[in-house]
Amino acid sequence: MGTSVPLTRAERKYLLMVFLTLNEMGWTRLKRISEYANVKMPSAKQSLDSLAKKELIYYERRGAITLTAKGKMIAVQENENLQAVYKFFTEVMLINPEKAMDACWKIYFDMDEEVVTRFLQFAKFMNKCPSEKPIFIAHFKEYVTKGKLESKCPYLKQDTEKKSSGSEK
Structure with a gap:
């Protein structure tokens, strides 16, 4: 999605997982990432090796995993x-x-x-968007929570009036 380093979807996903699993010290572990991804460690390791080759993470076997500056920039985005x-x-x-x-x-x-x-x-x-949410969003929320639209929607009212006036002719 607009990175200067060509990444596969899996690499982007694992880079984000590294970012999301970092502890307060700024590092994570392979086991934590594989658990987060719900995959076995060898599968996660392959993607992490690829990210390390592309210099987006620092990763050594059985060691801590951290993001490089470039990796962090992409992961934040x-x-x-x-x-x-x-x-x-x-x-x-x-x-x-x-x-x-x-x-x-x-x-x-x-x-x-x-x-x-x-x-x-x-x-x-x-x-x-700095303007108010469109009126249809409020009507949608009402429809979802109540199962029907109770408030007066000016657009629905016009459709109803057109139908009833058309049937009278």
């Missing part, structure tokens, strides 16, 4: 993108936070690059 999708899912789509995070990982790392890029643009726009 990946995290910002993932958080934008998460915020959109939880605040606009009203999805349960745990389910939303799971969906974020799947959408962000498994969908077509062009689709993800456009979705990110929309999510970031919705999250950062």
Whole structure:
């Protein structure tokens, strides 16, 4: 997603996992990353070796894993993108936070690059737009929580009036 270092989706994902599993001292371990990824350690090790070769992490066998400056820069951007999708899912789509995070990982790392890029643009726009959220967002929230739209939507009212006036003719 716009990095100067060509990375596969798996590498981007593992770089983000390294970032998210860093302890307060700024390092993590292979076991922690493999548990976070829910994969066996040899699978995680392959991706970490690749990231080390690309000089995005410092990683020695059985040692601590840390991010290089370049790796941290990319990981921070990946995290910002993932958080934008998460915020959109939880605040606009009203999805349960745990389910939303799971969906974020799947959408962000498994969908077509062009689709993800456009979705990110929309999510970031919705999250950062200084104007009020569009009225349809409020109506959607009402619809999700109540199962129906009780408030007066000027757009739905017009459709209803058109239908009733059309049937009278």
